[in-house]
Structure formats: C-alpha cells, structure tokens
Amino acid sequence: xxxxxxxxxxxxxxxxxxxxxxxxxxxxxxxxxxxxxxxxxxxxxxxxxxxxxxxxxxxxxxxxxxxxxxxxxxxxxxxxxxxxxxxxxxxxxxxxxxxxxxxxxxxxxxxxxxxxxxxxxxxxxxxxxxxxxxxxxxxxxxxxxxxxxxxxxxxxxxxxxxxxxxxxxxxxxxxxxxxxxxxxxxxxxxxxxxxxxxxxxxxxxxxxxxxxxxxxxxxxxxxxxxxxxxxxxxxxxxxxxxxxxxxxxxxxxxxxxxxxxxxxxxxxxxxxxxxxxxxxxxxxxxxxxxxxxxxxxxxxxxxxxxxxxxxxxxxxxxxxxxxxxxxxxxxxxxxxxxxxxxxxxxxxxxxxxxxxxxxxxxxxxxxxxxxxxxxxxxxxxxxxxxxxxxxxxxxxxxxxxxxxxxxxxxxxxxxxxxxxxxxxxxxxxxxxxxxxxxxxxxxxxxx
Amino acid sequence: xxxxxxxxxxxxxxxxxxxxxxxxxxxxxxxxxxxxxxxxxxxxxxxxxxxxxxxxxxxxxxxxxxxxxxxxxxxxxxxxxxxxxxxxxxxxxxxxxxxxxxxxxxxxxxxxxxxxxxxxxxxxxxxxxxxxxxxxxxxxxxxxxxxxxxxxxxxxxxxxxxxxxxxxxxxxxxxxxxxxxxxxxxxxxxxxxxxxxxxxxxxxxxxxxxxxxxxxxxxxxxxxxxxxxxxxxxxxxxxxxxxxxxxxxxxxxxxxxxxxxxxxxxxxxxxxxxxxxxxxxxxxxxxxxxxxxxxxxxxxxxxxxxxxxxxxxxxxxxxxxxxxxxxxxxxxxxxxxxxxxxxxxxxxxxxxxxxxxxxxx
Numbered sequence: 001x002x003x004x005x006x007x008x009x010x011x012x013x014x015x016x017x018x019x020x021x022x023x024x025x026x027x028x029x030x031x032x033x034x035x036x037x038x039x040x041x042x043x044x045x046x047x048x049x050x051x052x053x054x055x056x057x058x059x060x061x062x063x064x065x066x067x068x069x070x071x072x073x074x075x076x077x078x079x080x081x082x083x084x085x086x087x088x089x090x091x092x093x094x095x096x097x098x099x100x101x102x103x104x105x106x107x108x109x110x111x112x113x114x115x116x117x118x119x120x121x122x123x124x125x126x127x128x129x130x131x132x133x134x135x136x137x138x139x140x141x142x143x144x145x146x147x148x149x150x151x152x153x154x155x156x157x158x159x160x161x162x163x164x165x166x167x168x169x170x171x172x173x174x175x176x177x178x179x180x181x182x183x184x185x186x187x188x189x190x191x192x193x194x195x196x197x198x199x200x201x202x203x204x205x206x207x208x209x210x211x212x213x214x215x216x217x218x219x220x221x222x223x224x225x226x227x228x229x230x231x232x233x234x235x236x237x238x239x240x241x242x243x244x245x246x247x248x249x250x251x252x253x254x255x256x257x258x259x260x261x262x263x264x265x266x267x268x269x270x271x272x273x274x275x276x277x278x279x280x281x282x283x284x285x286x287x288x289x290x291x292x293x294x295x296x297x298x299x300x301x302x303x304x305x306x307x308x309x310x311x312x313x314x315x316x317x318x319x320x321x322x323x324x325x326x327x328x329x330x331x332x333x334x335x336x337x338x339x340x341x342x343x344x345x346x347x348x349x350x351x352x353x354x355x356x357x358x359x360x361x362x363x364x365x366x367x368x369x370x371x372x373x374x375x376x377x378x379x380x381x382x383x384x385x386x387x388x389x390x391x392x393x394x395x396x397x398x399x400x401x402x403x404x405x406x407x408x409x410x411x412x413x414x415x416x417x418x419x420x421x422x423x424x425x426x427x428x429x430x431x432x433x434x435x436x437x438x439x440x441x442x443x444x445x446x447x
Numbered sequence: 448x449x450x451x452x453x454x455x456x457x458x459x460x461x462x463x464x465x466x467x468x469x470x471x472x473x474x475x476x477x478x479x480x481x482x483x484x485x486x487x488x489x490x491x492x493x494x495x496x497x498x499x500x501x502x503x504x505x506x507x508x509x510x511x512x513x514x515x516x517x518x519x520x521x522x523x524x525x526x527x528x529x530x531x532x533x534x535x536x537x538x539x540x541x542x543x544x545x546x547x548x549x550x551x552x553x554x555x556x557x558x559x560x561x562x563x564x565x566x567x568x569x570x571x572x573x574x575x576x577x578x579x580x581x582x583x584x585x586x587x588x589x590x591x592x593x594x595x596x597x598x599x600x601x602x603x604x605x606x607x608x609x610x611x612x613x614x615x616x617x618x619x620x621x622x623x624x625x626x627x628x629x630x631x632x633x634x635x636x637x638x639x640x641x642x643x644x645x646x647x648x649x650x651x652x653x654x655x656x657x658x659x660x661x662x663x664x665x666x667x668x669x670x671x672x673x674x675x676x677x678x679x680x681x682x683x684x685x686x687x688x689x690x691x692x693x694x695x696x697x698x699x700x701x702x703x704x705x706x707x708x709x710x711x712x713x714x715x716x717x718x719x720x721x722x723x724x725x726x727x728x729x730x731x732x733x734x735x736x737x738x739x740x741x742x743x744x745x746x747x748x749x750x751x752x753x754x755x756x757x758x759x760x761x762x763x764x765x766x767x768x769x770x771x772x773x774x775x776x777x778x779x780x781x782x783x784x785x786x787x788x789x790x791x792x793x794x795x796x797x798x799x800x801x802x803x804x805x806x807x808x
Contacts, residue, residue: 007560015548278544282605285508286561287533 008296135173264353265370347430596627688766
C-alpha cells in the first residue's frame with residue numbers, strides 16, 4: 001500500500017516540479033515579493049507608517065543624580081501629563097529641534113506611536129510582555145542618571161543600560177521601541193553631558209580649581225558619545241537573548257506560508273482535476289482503497305509544500321545575506337526547531353488545502369475557495385502588513401495558519417525556541433482538516 | 448459458475464441505478480439488468496446514447512454504487528469484495544484518462560503500480576503492453592505530443608497492464624479516425640484470440656458489435672431488450688433478406704412483381720420504385736443538375752436527362768437461395784437486371800424492429 005501512496009504522491013511531485021511556470025509562482029514570486037515588502041519596511045519610521053499605538057510598559061527605577069533624573073524625562077516623553085502632546089519621536093526633551101527635524105512635518109509623536117503604560121514593577125512588565133499585553137517593556141535601571149554623570153576622577157562617562165524587553169511575537173513593534181529608546185537615550189546623554197561641560201567651562205572662566213582639565217576631558221567624552229552608543233539598549237526576547245530584528249524574517253516567513261497555502265490548495269485541488277480528466281476514476285477502479293488514494297494525494301501535497309518552504313527559507317537566507325554583505329542565518333541557529341516548524345507549517349497548510357478541495361465540487365470552485373481562504377489568512381497572518389494595525393481585531397490573527405507559521409519562524413529568528421504552541425496548533429489543524437476532508441471525500445461514494 | 452460447457456465470469460442480477468436530480472425527481476438510468484458474460488467471449492452491450500451502457504459499466508467497475516442488485520466478477524461481489532473483483536478487471540474508459548505531461552511509459556508505470564505491479568514485473572509488463580499497442584518507439588514521449596489515435600492506444604494499454612481476465616471497453620472508438628478505429632477493433636480481436644481475455648464492449652455502432660461480438664445485449668432505456676448471438680437476435684425478430692434489383696429506365700410490368708410473389712418460395716413482398724428527382728436548392732432555374740432520390744433512400748446529384756433509375760425491392764426469407772429463380776423470371780418477362788444487391792438483416796434492423804427507432808437516432 002505504501003508503494004501506491006508513494007506512486008500517487010510522486011506523480012504530483014513530478015508534475016509540479018517539471019512545470020517551470022509553477023516553480024516561478026511557488027518560489028520566485030514569494031522571494032521577490034517579500035524582499036520588496038521588507039525593503040519598503042525600511043521607511044516605516046516615516047509618518048506614513050501604518051504601525052501605531054504599540055503597547056509598551058515603562059518602568060522607571062532611576063533614582064536620579066545631582067538633581068537630574070534622566071529616567072523621568074524619558075517617562076514623560078512616553079507618558080506625558082494629561083493634556084500635553086507627547087514629544088516627537090525624533091526629538092530630545094532638552095534639545096532644540098534640529099533643522100532636519102523641523103522640516104519634516106508633521107512628525108509622529110511618541111504618544112501616536114505608542115500606547116505606553118507606567119508600571120512600578122519590572123517583573124510585572126516582563127510578565128505583561130510574555131502574556132502578549134505589551135509588545136515591549138522599557139526598564140530604566142536605578143543607576144541610569146548616576147552612570148550618565150561625568151566622573152572627574154575617571155575622565156569618562158560610564159556605560160548605562162536600559163532594558164527593552166521585546167516580545168518575539170511582535171518583532172517589528174519591539175524593534176521600533178528599541179530604536180526609539182536608543183535614539184532618545186543618546187540625545188539625552190548628549191544634552192546632559194553638554195550641560196555639564198557648560199558648567200565646567202563657566203567654572204574655568206571664573207577660575208575655579210580643576211575646571212580647565214575637566215572641560216578638556218569632557219569634550220573628549222562628548223566626542224565619544226557622538227561616535228558610539230554610550231547608553232546601550234538591550235533588546236531582549238522573552239528568553240532574554242539579544243537579537244536583531246530583520247524585516248525579511250517576518251515578511252519572508254509570512255509570504256512563504258501564504259504562498260505555501262496557495263500551493264497546498266492548488267495541489268489538493270488536483271484531486272478534482274483528476275476526476276475531470278478521468279485519472280482519478282482509473283485509480284478508483286484499480287484495487288486501491290479510496291482512503292489510500294486520498295493519503296497519496298495528501299502526501300503529495302505535503303511534500304510539495306515542504307520542498308517549496310525549504311527552498312523559500314534557503315532563498316530568504318541567501319537574500320538576507322546578500323543584502324547584509326555577509327552570510328547571515330536569519331532564521332536562527334536551532335536547526336531542529338526550524339525543521340519542526342517547517343513540518344508543522346506544511347501540515348497546517350496541507351490540511352487547509354485538503355479541506356478546500358473537499359468543499360469544492362470542481363477544481364475551479366476549489367481554487368476560488370482556496371484563494372479566498374489564502375488571502376484572508378495572509379492578511380490576518382501579516383503577509384502584507386504588520387498585524388498590529390488590526391488593533392482590536394488582532395485576535396482574529398489567531399485563526400490564520402500564516403500567523404502561527406510566521407510567528408513561529410520569527411520566534412526562532414529572535415532566538416526564542418518556545419514554538420511548541422505554534423507547532424501543536426499547526427499540527428492539530430492539519431490533522432483535523434485532513435480528517436474532515438477524508439470524511440467528505442469518502443461520503444461521495446460515486447466518483 | 449458453469450453454464451453448460453461455458454464458464455460464467457460476470458454474473459449480473461437485478462442491477463439498478465437511480466439518480467436524484469436537483470429538482471428532486473428520480474431518474475432510473477439502469478432498471479434492473481440480468482446478465483451473464485462467459486469466460487473468453489467478447490460481449491457487446493449495444494444501444495443508443497443514453498441507453499445506460501456507461502452507467503452499467505461504471506457500476507461493474509466500482510465507480511458507481513448500485514442502487515439495487517448485485518454483480519459478481521469471478522465469484523467476487525463488486526460491492527462487498529470490490530478489491531478482489533477489481534484485480535480481475537481492466538477498464539478502458541470512453542475518454543482519454545491519462546496524465547498529459549507524463550510520457551507513455553510513465554503513465555503505464557503509474558497505473559501498473561496502482562494494480563500492485565512493481566520492479567522487474569512492472570517493467571516487463573509495460574514493455575509487453577508498449578509492444579502490443581505498437582508504441583515502443585514513442586514510449587518516452589509525453590502524452591500531450593501524441594495524436595488522438597496514439598492516445599487511444601495508450602488508454603487501452605493501461606487497461607491491459609496487469610493481464611486482467613476481463614476488460615471493459617466503453618465505446619473506445621468514439622471520435623477516432625477510421626484508421627485508428629480499425630486498429631482498435633483489431634486490438635479487441637487480438638485480446639480475445641491471443642490473450643484469451645473476456646471483453647465487455649459497449650458501443651452504439653451496430654457494425655462494431657456485429658463484427659466483434661460472440662454475443663450481444665441490446666440495451667435501451669436502462670433495460671436489456673434482447674440478448675444472444677448476432678444470428679440468434681436476427682432469428683428472434685424474424686428479419687428477412689432484402690434484394691434490390693436495379694432496372695435502369697425500363698418499364699416494369701406489375702405481372703413481374705406478381706410472379707415474384709407467387710412463384711418463388713419465401714418471397715414475402717416485391718415492389719417497384721423509380722427514383723424521384725428534385726431541383727437543387729438555389730439552382731431551380733437550371734435544368735442541368737437535379738437531386739436523385741433512389742427508392743432505397745440514397746441520394747445523389749445527377750445531370751438531368753441522365754439515367755432514370757428504377758429498382759425492384761424483394762423481401763425474402765432466404766434471399767440468396769431465391770435469387771436464381773427471380774433472375775430467371777425477370778429474363779422471361781424481358782426485364783434486364785442491371786445489378787443485384789443482397790442485404791442481409793443486421794442488428795440495426797433488429798433494434799429498429801424492437802424499438803421502432805434507429806440506433807443512431
């Protein structure tokens with residue numbers, strides 16, 4: 001029986017992978033599309049970005065230093081007092097607006113971009129991220145202002161650290177928060193150090209002891225500050241590992257799963273095409289149980305989608321590396337977890353494909369139903385835009401195979417191996433849909 | 448099961464199939480067929496389009512489940528022992544049922560695997576079939592590059608791969624050119640003679656049925672209305688030979704026809720008819736060309752003033768036996784017989800006799 005199942009699957013594989021046009025649609029198109037969307041994502045920092053109201057938890061533990069509390073300034077930028085507009089994302093509170101910033105009007109304010117909540121407890125903020133209540137938590141440490149202070153003895157500014165605890169389920173949002181905090185903190189530091197330098201300079205002018213040397217060293221510190229990030233921002237995934245977000249990961253995985261759905265639909269619909277062409281009847285009149293024929297079709301669909309996904313993920317890795325100018329394993333290093341996600345995603349998409357074929361009465365009908373389902377799942381799964389834009393309807397994304405697939409791959413890319421939920425959901429969905437489609441096909445006793 | 452010295456391979460009892468239309472009405476496509484097909488024979492199911500031939504074959508091959516009744520192939524029930532029954536069965540469907548982007552060999556190999564063949568057994572079987580259908584040279588070519596006739600041959604070949612005891616051939620000559628048709632009919636004859644296979648052949652073409660069949664079942668409106676050898680069927684309906692004497696422009700006296708009827712044994716009727724002439728549509732003003740309709744119904748365009756054909760038609764129980772006596776009487780009466788045509792009764796006539804309709808209507 002296994003020979004028969006493989007024979008049926010092999011015919012599907014052979015027909016698919018000897019068709020040049022199909023290969024272009026299955027592999028080249030998603031690679032190109034996702035690359036274009038990812039490149040376009042580079043402009044998301046502009047006011048036209050569709051992402052806004054990112055849920056963020058701010059925890060200010062900063063105890064201040066010398067009457068200065070940098071943490072408080074940052075908090076007020078994110079969570080302004082009632083009635084006041086938030087600070088522009090590109091603007092530092094103590095600095096005058098730059099010419100470039102002034103000419104780029106209107107700038108998106110932080111309150112537009114984020115929906116920030118002030119919390120007292122860092123653990124509670126992190127837990128909120130884990131639960132999905134926040135896309136990120138910004139935790140300002142107790143010694144934030146203290147470390148920013150210029151030390152006359154050490155002639156340098158100490159490196160301070162703000163923790164951005166990002167959700168790997170919302171990598172774009174976490175990345176945006178990271179960028180905002182990083183820019184904000186740098187400007188805060190520059191302004192603070194500049195203010196201190198002014199004080200020192202005044203002291204020197206008035207002949208205060210030690211001020212001359214301090215001013216010279218301070219200038220050097222400012223130069224350092226402009227050249228590197230003195231206030232370092234740690235973006236952490238839920239497992240606490242550092243990771244850089246690559247938009248190709250999100251859009252690439254979403255497009256890959258989206259196109260895999262199309263492939264699954266089209267391949268499963270070949271059952272109906274074969275019925276029209278008479279080859280299905282030929283199989284049915286052979287001594288082969290119907291259930292084996294359907295298994296053969298499922299295995300064919302599964303293998304085609306799996307091969308497609310493998311090619312796509314390799315392709316995205318190559319594109320990502322080319323764009324970066326060096327090899328980059330954009331999906332992370334956990335090969336077993338990646339393989340597991342690939343298999344689970346394939347199972348989920350193949351299941352959806354089988355059920356649309358079972359619902360359709362003709363191949364054309366099945367293809368139309370399949371296209372509608374694929375597009376809906378693509379929209380809900382973030383194949384075209386980040387799902388944060390759905391706002392209150394974000395829960396709908398949980399119905400999408402694309403969402404579960406791309407989320408799993410994004411987690412792995414972010415170093416988070418916690419993909420069990422994604423794998424289980426996709427596997428169960430695949431098995432359930434295949435079971436239902438089997439029943440539906442079997443109920444049609446007459447071929 | 449034995450029937451005399453014949454072994455029954457297919458046993459059909461009360462086979463019925465009804466379909467429900469969208470408007471709720473029920474259509475009885477097959478109304479309870481009883482049938483035995485003997486091992487080694489070519490059995491034709493002859494009937495007009497829509498008579499129920501394909502539905503019957505679909506039930507016997509397991510594509511459709513019977514509404515009522517039972518059928519057994521080699522003793523295996525098609526409903527309860529379907530897999531065993533299917534092993535004995537090869538099917539050649541009416542339409543080309545092949546993968547167009549696969550080669551002839553790939554198609555044969557795939558369907559061979561569906562019948563449980565593999566390895567060297569499969570390769571040998573595919574080679575044998577390619578030889579049998581005379582496509583060894585083109586075995587690597589894709590089906591969509593083949594002519595219609597070649598596709599038909601591969602279509603037949605697929606049904607023979609596992610050396611079945613019984614082959615169903617559902618109107619395999621529909622839509623093929625005369626040369627390919629001849630080749631298919633020869634294939635059926637070879638299946639019987641060389642491979643000793645039993646063939647169930649459905650057709651609406653009387654001449655195919657008559658040429659190929661050991662026995663014929665005439666099916667109409669879902670029922671078998673006559674069953675037997677070609678000879679038996681013709682005998683059953685008492686059909687006579689028809690003799691057509693061409694007499695050209697001669698006058699035929701009534702006395703000649705009367706002598707034919709009274710003096711020659713077995714003559715049941717004798718009549719004379721001259722051709723009818725009508726102008727060609729659109730050329731009414733021209734007396735040059737006219738349409739001649741002969742008494743037999745045949746029509747042709749002739750120049751006016753050309754031969755004005757007349758024909759004597761005689762119906763006789765044994766036409767060939769009566770012929771010398773009829774010619775002698777005609778000679779005595781001074782009527783020159785220009786040509787004679789003897790038409791023996793055929794299945795078309797049987798169908799016409801049974802249903803009042805022609806097979807092709």
